[in-house]
Amino acid sequence: MPEPFDTSSPPFDRLDAKQAKHLLSSLDVAYYRRGDVLIEKGEGNDALYIVIKGRVQEVNPDTKEVQAQYIKDDLFDARALLKGHAHHRYRVVEDTLCYVLPKAVFLELYGQNQSFADYFNTSFSKRKRMLEKAQQQQNLAEFILTQVDETNIQPIMTMPHGTSIREATLNLRRERQDCALVALEAKPHDIGIITRTNLLHALVEDGCTLASHIGEVATSPVISVEMGEYLFNVMILMTRDRVKRVRVTEDGETVGMLDMTQVLSLFSTHSHVLTLQINRAHSIEELAIAANNQHQLVANLTNNGIHTQFVMELISAVNEQIIEKAFRLTIPESFHNQCCLFVMGSEGRGEQVLKTDQDNGLILADDADWPDVQHYMERFSEVLSRLGYPPCPGNVMVNNPRWVKTLSEWMKEMVALSKISDERTLMDLAIIADSHAVAGNKALLEPVMEKLHATLKNNMLTLNTFVRPCLAFLVPLTLFGSLKADKEGLDVKKGGIFPLVHGVRTLALEKGLTETNTFERLDALVECKALDQETANNLSEALKLFVKVRLKQQLDSDASTGNQLDVTQLSRTERDLLRDCLGVVKKFKERLASHYQVRD
Structure with a gap:
């Protein structure tokens, strides 16, 4: 016996309880042998088929071209039920078991339920967006159940009531924090909070001096939440009380702080943390740690239902930051203005998600004096390999002298490539057409791309x-x-x-x-x-x-x-x-x- 029919999968999940019951009571199970034709082109069909096991091909009998194949859980041909005739032939290529929903029942459900009908009427792009919206709602539920713990809070200092504004400001700067808790003197068990903005306003607007005590300007009471609280509840609390920060406690003792920006960023899976790691890296080793976190960022974004296009844009931006940082750590600063590092391929288009092969080139200013440029380019390619970007199999990399040229040489190269003399020049042209400057003197790439675009615009012979x-x-x-x-x-x-x-x-x-x-x-x-x-x-x-x-x-x-x-x-x-x-x-x-x- 086949497994019970799953009404929780699209589009049957759009039916209400009564409609789903009607569906289940109307379904039959049929067995078809290899070679059977279930629907002939130009003819109508009397049922919607949902494959349980086996395989059915959709074939254009005029050209013999296979349009699609249907396996377990696939359905066909709703379009023929609605149009009255099939566009292609549906032929069984493996012994197949199907659920069979009579045409009359399908049309009845189609007429009763607009959402169910929309699934079959809308273009695939609209249908895809609707399905993604449902997926995002599911992932939002996962976010709602995320709890406050050690991984998502930040440290917070507590200063005595009598600390001067000057001393507090220096402490905040030294610890790279923008706020601190204050143990209030008048109410020993109460806690206040100060921020850099509070201190600035106290000095400029309230007439306080650098010697004034921070207890006099601290805001209280401080909204607190316990470890283990749900992040979604924290966000509601902060919104309701119009506060940007909450104190995190465990058994009544302060263990950290959460701010609104951090709560929101937790929903976007710590992308800001990775960016900070890249910016603060002072060595290739530190940069490698940040680069290694990129895979997890992609997984988190994807699992949280973030739109694919946004993931692509964000990860490409992160990749660009990593490559630009590697360039600054590897190439002497005196040469930065004399060259332009550009990336190509998916990275150049801003469509890279996971790390792919290195595809990069270098433009040297015509007056650049850099005799050992090749040494540094080889070193740079090695650094990128250490950061997880494997060498390009086609050797489209700056350690290949062919991809390191002066501005004038690149201008001539654009004209030469546009003539497409062989397969290599064709592919070189395709990859360089997606170039994007990431480091050095980025303006050097502009005239090169202008020459390329001017050469190819309306050039139908080359584009053919x-x-x-x-x-x-x-x-x-x-x-x-x-x-x-x-x-x-x-x-x-x-x-x-x-x-x-x-x-x-x-x-x-x-x-x-x-x-x-x-x-x-x-x-x-x-x-x-x-x-x-x-x-x-x-x-x-x-x-x-x-x-x-x-x-x-x-x-x-x-x-x-x-x-x-x-x-x-x-x-x-x-x-x-x-x-x-x-x-x-x-x-x-x-x-x-x-x-x-x-x-x-």
Whole structure:
């Protein structure tokens, strides 16, 4: 017997109790043999099928192309139920067991429940946002249950009532704190609080002197919470009492302090702490400690339901800070204004999540006098390796003299690359088109990119060749297909991410757009009417999903560079969305092929 039908999974979780009961009472279970055709193209179907086990292919009988495959928990074909006819043929390729929901019951539920109907009516981008919103609500619940403990409080000093304002200010500065508790003299068991702002106002507005006692200006009573209190309750308390700080106690004794900024930052998983660690690093060893915390930051952000695009932006900013700090710790300050370090690839686009290979280059000012630059570049690449950024297999790194040139040499290189004489120049052009300055004299990169954009703008002959790599890979629209057959999984980079990113990059270069981030390029392409808003939205949501699904499996398997998805680990909803996303990429590739007149 099959397991009981799960009404808690989308879209059946949108049904009320009565509707769910009606659904369960109407379901039947059917067995189909390999080779059976469940729905024929152009014909109507009389039921919604939900796969229990086995496999069903959706095939275009005219071209023999497999559009999708359906496995455990997948459903089909709601569109045919609504339209009255199927667009493709549905054929059983393995002996299959299905739940069968009669058409009349499906249409009845569809008509009764707008939320249930919306699941089948909305575009995948809207459906994805609704599902993410539900996930965020679940993760918010996890945040609500987080408790105050030693890991999320900060130390706090307690000073005597008679401490002078001058002495208190010096103590705060020495301990790098902005507030302190005060043991009040008149009420020995009471505690007050002072902040740097309190002390400033006391001196400027209240006529106090540097010798005045801090007990005279301290604010009391101090709102306190016990260790173990829920963070969400702390935030409510601070909001209700209009205070920015609370004292943390254990058995009545002070053990630390929480401020509003810290409580909010705990929700965003300590990204500010990592930034402080980077800024305060005085050695490569200290910087390495901060860099090693990055993986945990990504995991926390992802587990807390933070939007994928925000994670990408935040982690790229953190990466930039780490690389810039490594540059300052490695390269003598006298050379900082004579060169520009720039990153390329996903880091240049601001789309890197986990650490990937080093992709960087160096621009030297034409009048730079730096004979041993190669020595420092080799040292810098070694430092990045120590920080967790592996060497680039293609050797696109500053320790390769080919990626270290003067400004004039880089200007000439842009013209040469734009001629695309071979596969290497084509890929070099693609990677350098996403360049972003991170350290040194960043202004040196501007004329180089201006030359690149001027050379490629409306250069349809070059772009015809440039766009071809993203058309070369087949979109794995079957989800499993040949990749599954040889146990490699689904290559989401070749099948989804690369064609999308490179196609958008090509269109941006054609229009002379200066943006490097794919999401910003999509917005700019809409602005200049090169893409319609719906297509841009769908491409944006597709890229987010590709990155999110890949990241989830990378975090689970701790394989930071893997692009092969084990589709069996995805939920039915994720597989539905992935199918939609791959369909968007396929249509986009067809559009690119037509626009640039690329023929197979």
